[in-house]
Amino acid sequence: MRILVLVDGSKWSQKAALHAFAIARSKRAKVILFSVLDRREARTIAFHASVRSGKLEDIKQFEETLWEENKRSIKELLTTLLEIGQNEGINCAFKIVEGPAKDRILEEANSGKYSLVVMGAYGKSGKTRIGSLLEEVVGNIKPPVMIVR
Amino acid sequence: MPDIRKLILRKFNYIAGSRYEEILKEYREFFLSEEEMEIPVISSILVAFDRFSGRPSDEFYDVITSYPGAIIRVVYLIDGGLFEVIRETLGESVAREFQQKETSFGKDFLKEVSKRFSELGLDFTAEIIFGDKASFVEEAMREYDLLVISKHFGSEGLKTYNITPLVFKIIQRVEKPVIVY
Numbered sequence: 001m002r003i004l005v006l007v008d009g010s011k012w013s014q015k016a017a018l019h020a021f022a023i024a025r026s027k028r029a030k031v032i033l034f035s036v037l038d039r040r041e042a043r044t045i046a047f048h049a050s051v052r053s054g055k056l057e058d059i060k061q062f063e064e065t066l067w068e069e070n071k072r073s074i075k076e077l078l079t080t081l082l083e084i085g086q087n088e089g090i091n092c093a094f095k096i097v098e099g100p101a102k103d104r105i106l107e108e109a110n111s112g113k114y115s116l117v118v119m120g121a122y123g124k125s126g127k128t129r130i131g132s133l134l135e136e137v138v139g140n141i142k143p144p145v146m147i148v149r
Numbered sequence: 150m151p152d153i154r155k156l157i158l159r160k161f162n163y164i165a166g167s168r169y170e171e172i173l174k175e176y177r178e179f180f181l182s183e184e185e186m187e188i189p190v191i192s193s194i195l196v197a198f199d200r201f202s203g204r205p206s207d208e209f210y211d212v213i214t215s216y217p218g219a220i221i222r223v224v225y226l227i228d229g230g231l232f233e234v235i236r237e238t239l240g241e242s243v244a245r246e247f248q249q250k251e252t253s254f255g256k257d258f259l260k261e262v263s264k265r266f267s268e269l270g271l272d273f274t275a276e277i278i279f280g281d282k283a284s285f286v287e288e289a290m291r292e293y294d295l296l297v298i299s300k301h302f303g304s305e306g307l308k309t310y311n312i313t314p315l316v317f318k319i320i321q322r323v324e325k326p327v328i329v330y
Contacts, residue, residue: 001211011181018188019326023215115208116215116328121320126178134320139300139311144212144330147320 001029004114004143006105007081007094008035008133009074012120016148017081020118023146024090029115031092033081035074036104042066071096102136109141118146191216191326195293196223197286198262200254201313202299205262209330213297214269221273222293223262225255229280252277283318290323297328 005020007013017033024031046063050056078094085092097104109117123133138145173180194216213221227248236244259275266273278285282303290296296319303315312329320327 011179011185014181015185015188018186022188022191023212026215026217027211116212124179135317138329144206144208144328146212146326146328148326149324 001027001115002113003029003031004109004117005031005033006035006117006119006133007033007074007078008101008120008123009077010120010122010124010126012122012148014077014081014120016118016120016146017085019146019148020116021085021088021090021092023116023118024085024092025088029091031085031090032114033078033085033092033094034105034108035078035094035096036101037067037070037074037096037098038101039067039098040100042070101133105133105137106140109137109143114143116144116146117141118148121147121149189294191294192219193293194219194221194295194297195286195289196221196297197226197282197302198224198255198258198299199226199228199282199302200251200258201301201303201305202258203301205265205299206330209297210265210269212328212330213266213271216295219272219294221266221271222289223259223266223273223275224285224289225259225275225277226282226285227251227255227277227279228282232279248279283315283322286319287322290325293325295326295328296323297330300329 003020003024005013005017007017017031020031023029042063046059046066050059050062055062074096078096082092082094095108097108108114119134119138121134134147138147194213196213232244232248235247255277259277263273263275266275286296286298298316298319300312300316302319303313316329320329
């Protein structure tokens with residue numbers, strides 16, 4: 001059994017990883033911690049922040065800084081989660097890809113390699129409403145999907 | 150288990166420095182609390198079916214065996230509201246006929262699922278429930294740790310949605326983990 005965990009950096013996705021580890025212990029499953037980095041996210045934040053602050057001349061550099069920070073930050077989180085899993089004796093690994101989140105998630109989840117996908121109910125915006133990504137992907141993922149709260 | 154909280158927050162601690170505790174308090178909705186770090190043991194599972202659920206896949210059975218020792222309640226739900234509409238518009242006998250057909254279908258469905266559950270050595274009960282599907286699931290989930298439900302639960306035809314609106318409603322309202330298959 002292989003379990004795919006969708007990690008977006010939110011606390012809900014961290015909880016998803018912990019749930020996946022619990023199942024992996026029971027089923028001796030392999031856990032893949034999976035993150036998608038979308039450049040558009042850094043681009044959007046850079047644009048709006050630069051417009052508001054009146055520093056449009058620095059926008060490219062700001063976008064690049066945000067993008068590099070996003071990559072560094074998610075890698076650090078995945079490394080930490082990996083460390084937690086491995087300390088528990090769980091066979092796990094992580095994978096980071098770039099591109100539109102919905103497309104990359106569906107490609108990976110429906111690759112035929114996984115028996116279960118685990119994800120958080122909410123995203124990085126907090127517990128305001130069910131995550132928009134969940135709405136977009138859960139219906140199109142072929143394996144069973146565990147939604148963690 | 151190692152101190153997960155410490156591991157996850159160590160970077161933030163480094164960045165925030167002396168304001169660490171203050172920021173942690175103000176932005177707590179974004180951080181895992183100590184309680185949230187403790188993943189609750191799944192010892193009871195509600196599995197909800199209806200006539201739209203479809204035959205469960207092998208992956209469904211594989212996932213359901215992830216919680217050895219858990220008590221499983223399998224329910225097949227028949228729409229009580231629809232029965233009332235039929236009774237009011239087409240009469241009692243038609244409504245009874247509808248109920249009999251639905252019950253018969255449900256019994257056959259549960260028989261098949263029960264056979265697989267027994268083969269897997271699962272501790273379960275199976276029953277047919279007549280009532281409002283969403284209300285029943287939401288109410289029942291106060292007593293269970295995990296809900297397992299088909300993405301087709303509640304309605305047929307998924308031309309615009311790959312998951313039914315009823316399942317989304319349930320996911321939004323149930324404050325427990327949900328496995329959608």
